[in-house]
Amino acid sequence: MGDMVKQPGRLRPAPENFLSEEQVKAVGSGRRDFLRKSFLAAGAALAAPMAARAASEGDINILENPAWTTSLGMPVATNPYGMPSKFESQLLRRESPGLARVGGASVSFAPLQGLFGIITPSGLHFERHHQGWHDIDPSKHRLMVNGSDDSLLKKAKVYTLDELMRLPSVSRIHFIECGANTGLEWGNVAVPTVQYTHGMVSCSEFTGVPLKVLLEDCGVDYKKARYVLAEGADGSSMTRTIPMEMVESGEVFVAYGQNGEMLRPENGYPLRLVVPGVQGVSWVKWLRRIEVGDKPYATKDEAVHYIDLLPNGQHRQYSSIQEAKSVITTPSGGQTLLDKGFFNVSGLAWSGRGRIKQVDVSFDGGINWKTARIEGPVQNKALTRFNVDWVWDGSPAILQSRAIDETGFVQPTYGQLRKVRGTKSIYHNNAIQSWKVIESGEVSNVQVL
Amino acid sequence: MFRFSKTILVFALFSASTAAFAIDKYQGVGRQATPAEVKAWDIDVRPDFKGLPKGSGNVERGNELFEEKCASCHGSFGESNEVFTPLAGGTTKDDIKAGNVKGLSSGELPQRTTFTKVATISTVFDYIQRAMPWTAPKSLKADEVYAILAYLLNLQEIVPADFVLSDKNIADVQKLLPNRNGMTTDHGMWPGAPAKKGGIGNGGKPDTANKACMKNCKPEVLIGSTLPDYARTAHGELRDQNRSFGPVRGTQTLGPEAAKKAADAGTLDLATKSGCMACHGMKSKIVGPGYSEVVARYQGQTDAESRLIAKVKAGGQGVWGSIPMPPNGHLKDEDITTLVKWILSGSK
Numbered sequence: 001m002g003d004m005v006k007q008p009g010r011l012r013p014a015p016e017n018f019l020s021e022e023q024v025k026a027v028g029s030g031r032r033d034f035l036r037k038s039f040l041a042a043g044a045a046l047a048a049p050m051a052a053r054a055a056s057e058g059d060i061n062i063l064e065n066p067a068w069t070t071s072l073g074m075p076v077a078t079n080p081y082g083m084p085s086k087f088e089s090q091l092l093r094r095e096s097p098g099l100a101r102v103g104g105a106s107v108s109f110a111p112l113q114g115l116f117g118i119i120t121p122s123g124l125h126f127e128r129h130h131q132g133w134h135d136i137d138p139s140k141h142r143l144m145v146n147g148s149d150d151s152l153l154k155k156a157k158v159y160t161l162d163e164l165m166r167l168p169s170v171s172r173i174h175f176i177e178c179g180a181n182t183g184l185e186w187g188n189v190a191v192p193t194v195q196y197t198h199g200m201v202s203c204s205e206f207t208g209v210p211l212k213v214l215l216e217d218c219g220v221d222y223k224k225a226r227y228v229l230a231e232g233a234d235g236s237s238m239t240r241t242i243p244m245e246m247v248e249s250g251e252v253f254v255a256y257g258q259n260g261e262m263l264r265p266e267n268g269y270p271l272r273l274v275v276p277g278v279q280g281v282s283w284v285k286w287l288r289r290i291e292v293g294d295k296p297y298a299t300k301d302e303a304v305h306y307i308d309l310l311p312n313g314q315h316r317q318y319s320s321i322q323e324a325k326s327v328i329t330t331p332s333g334g335q336t337l338l339d340k341g342f343f344n345v346s347g348l349a350w351s352g353r354g355r356i357k358q359v360d361v362s363f364d365g366g367i368n369w370k371t372a373r374i375e376g377p378v379q380n381k382a383l384t385r386f387n388v389d390w391v392w393d394g395s396p397a398i399l400q401s402r403a404i405d406e407t408g409f410v411q412p413t414y415g416q417l418r419k420v421r422g423t424k425s426i427y428h429n430n431a432i433q434s435w436k437v438i439e440s441g442e443v444s445n446v447q448v449l
Numbered sequence: 450m451f452r453f454s455k456t457i458l459v460f461a462l463f464s465a466s467t468a469a470f471a472i473d474k475y476q477g478v479g480r481q482a483t484p485a486e487v488k489a490w491d492i493d494v495r496p497d498f499k500g501l502p503k504g505s506g507n508v509e510r511g512n513e514l515f516e517e518k519c520a521s522c523h524g525s526f527g528e529s530n531e532v533f534t535p536l537a538g539g540t541t542k543d544d545i546k547a548g549n550v551k552g553l554s555s556g557e558l559p560q561r562t563t564f565t566k567v568a569t570i571s572t573v574f575d576y577i578q579r580a581m582p583w584t585a586p587k588s589l590k591a592d593e594v595y596a597i598l599a600y601l602l603n604l605q606e607i608v609p610a611d612f613v614l615s616d617k618n619i620a621d622v623q624k625l626l627p628n629r630n631g632m633t634t635d636h637g638m639w640p641g642a643p644a645k646k647g648g649i650g651n652g653g654k655p656d657t658a659n660k661a662c663m664k665n666c667k668p669e670v671l672i673g674s675t676l677p678d679y680a681r682t683a684h685g686e687l688r689d690q691n692r693s694f695g696p697v698r699g700t701q702t703l704g705p706e707a708a709k710k711a712a713d714a715g716t717l718d719l720a721t722k723s724g725c726m727a728c729h730g731m732k733s734k735i736v737g738p739g740y741s742e743v744v745a746r747y748q749g750q751t752d753a754e755s756r757l758i759a760k761v762k763a764g765g766q767g768v769w770g771s772i773p774m775p776p777n778g779h780l781k782d783e784d785i786t787t788l789v790k791w792i793l794s795g796s797k
Contacts, residue, residue: 103721219472313554365670
């Protein structure tokens with residue numbers, strides 16, 4: 001069995017279950033030798049009951065058929081709404097301790113370290129609520145469209161879900177990123193894993209009706225009405241000003257669908273606004289009202305929060321578009337590589353200004369770069385998955401990724417970003433993320449200037 | 450065909466009078482909102498005070514209301530950091546004169562409060578009216594909002610103690626806001642025309658211009674900061690936040706004694722999900738008592754656990770004051786038991 005384990009280029013099976021607590025500690029502290037030896041011992045112990053088989057014959061998981069191969073499985077509809085495997089219980093939305101004081105005005109981060117492709121499973125979509133979430137009865141939900149002034153809109157109207165769902169629909173894949181994503185890291189490294197550095201981004205296929213269709217149905221006057229106020233039906237009645245340019249282009253839509261089913265309650269069931277490329281707070285959840293206006297609104301979440309503090313003491317207001325950004329998710333902070341050898345380094349890139357054109361990856365902290373493969377579809381204002389080959393020789397490395405979008409904009413370094421925006425901003429941190437790998441295989445969060 | 454010509458004619462006239470598109474195009478979809486409906490929902494107040502309701506309120510009344518409805522979370526003087534960042538404090542007489550809060554650039558400000566940032570008084574009025582008190586939003590009358598805002602402005606030394614704020618003088622108060630000149634829209638993160646051409650941004654010009662250099666891009670790697678030790682463990686056991694198979698494992702960050710801590714954190718999650726944390730702090734009162742206050746009160750009482758389980762389930766009032774705790778019958782019995790045990794064991 002020893003030979004099998006040592007086969008070059010092969011990753012060992014999960015060792016944790018075989019190890020005592022002491023041994024696990026030793027592994028955790030970086031003594032990877034230990035891991036090799038104890039795996040041999042554990043392998044021997046496991047093989048013992050199967051005395052009939054010589055260990056050298058091969059992998060017991062192959063030589064002995066397991067229970068699932070030799071018995072009857074579960075019938076259909078055992079789980080009428082299917083759930084992930086019980087072995088997937090580690091990947092959950094999580095809060096960052098100390099970030100917010102009450103759960104109703106807090107954030108839970110998506111576990112990017114374990115996700116694949118570009119679609120975020122709806123149940124793992126990040127959450128940000130300002131006054132808790134509700135599960136709203138769709139038969140009682142209404143959408144009102146009105147004008148700040150009668151001259152901006154011919155007719156204020158009310159729509160029910162029954163009616164909205166009769167209208168011509170669009171389905172589009174878009175990322176949504178909280179303006180404060182990576183905000184904990186403006187000053188210095190603060191959190192250990194990609195879940196907490198970048199987990200306020202998610203990506204779904206949304207289905208709904210272009211807002212333009214509704215505004216035109218109400219007789220909007222685009223010449224005068226240059227701003228849209230979107231308002232939620234929750235306690236906070238979240239309000240944000242949306243640029244009419246984005247509505248006129250047909251991009252902004254009123255969504256009820258998410259990844260093939262209705263929106264999840266935490267994501268705004270039964271109706272939310274989708275504002276592609278713009279920070280999440282503008283994608284008003286539980287959307288109940290749209291007002292068209294001739295001036296912006298300076299609501300609390302665009303006049304006290306989601307404003308960017310500059311070094312000169314001024315705050316930037318109405319900063320909305322999320323600029324190009326990327327992050328490597330495998331391997332990433334808080335993970336440990338099990339072995340030297342080949343790895344498929346993989347990550348996500350996105351831009352609020354359009355499609356991702358190219359992603360480059362560096363293994364030496366940004367001295368040399370290599371263009372990554374784009375793994376799947378490249379959509380407008382959507383997460384884009386990239387990957388690149390890496391053979392780890394066991395020596396220290398610093399991994400980075402750098403996104404370039406279709407406007408030619410290249411994701412900035414921390415040094416470049418801080419030169420303009422200082423270190424106090426909280427919002428719109430799209431700097432290049434670095435992960436340091438040390439000899440033990442442990443990956444951790446560092447900032448390269 | 451002839452039968453339809455009348456409709457077509459009407460339609461043609463109609464579309465000539467509106468722009469290129471037709472209103473009411475989707476038969477059977479949507480109806481006109483009644484004036485009462487629009488009035489009920491259209492409560493937003495803009496910086497130019499469009500939407501501001503008529504009314505007034507004085508500082509003294511505001512003080513009473515604040516004590517009754519707001520102080521439990523924000524502190525009597527809007528100073529509390531317990532539930533949210535402080536509302537009041539951090540500005541000076543000079544800031545009021547200049548319209549710029551100096552502490553924002555000098556770095557002297559320990560923490561930004563609402564009034565160190567806000568440049569438009571309408572924002573605060575609008576927000577209190579729509580969203581506060583946090584657990585009973587939209588319960589305040591317009592006069593009450595004016596009174597509370599007058600109190601907050603007095604705390605900030607913007608208006609005197611005998612001030613009456615109203616729809617008539619709120620525009621004058623706007624001219625005294627300490628950070629009224631503190632906002633800029635000169636950035637590339639808003640679409641459309643730049644400010645000089647009638648928009649509000651810079652026309653989409655980004656701040657940075659990194660180059661896609663590929664080889665020998667810099668002489669050395671400058672590390673700005675690394676993960677501090679406390680931050681490595683502050684997010685619990687990272688091994689358990691990753692799959693147990695695949696190319697990598699989560700790094701083990703906690704020793705065995707941390708198991709209890711992790712379990713506590715699990716119960717805190719449960720308490721948060723169950724809504725308890727909206728009303729209870731770990732240490733201090735929010736709406737109901739802080740958990741350590743509960744521990745102190747019931748120390749040594751052997752039947753405390755069963756009594757409190759029954760109380761949490763059924764709700765009730767009178768032990769800590771006149772505000773009732775709503776019933777929690779929708780929760781599973783075992784979860785209520787876990788929560789009460791956790792509270793009594795010195796929840797963390």
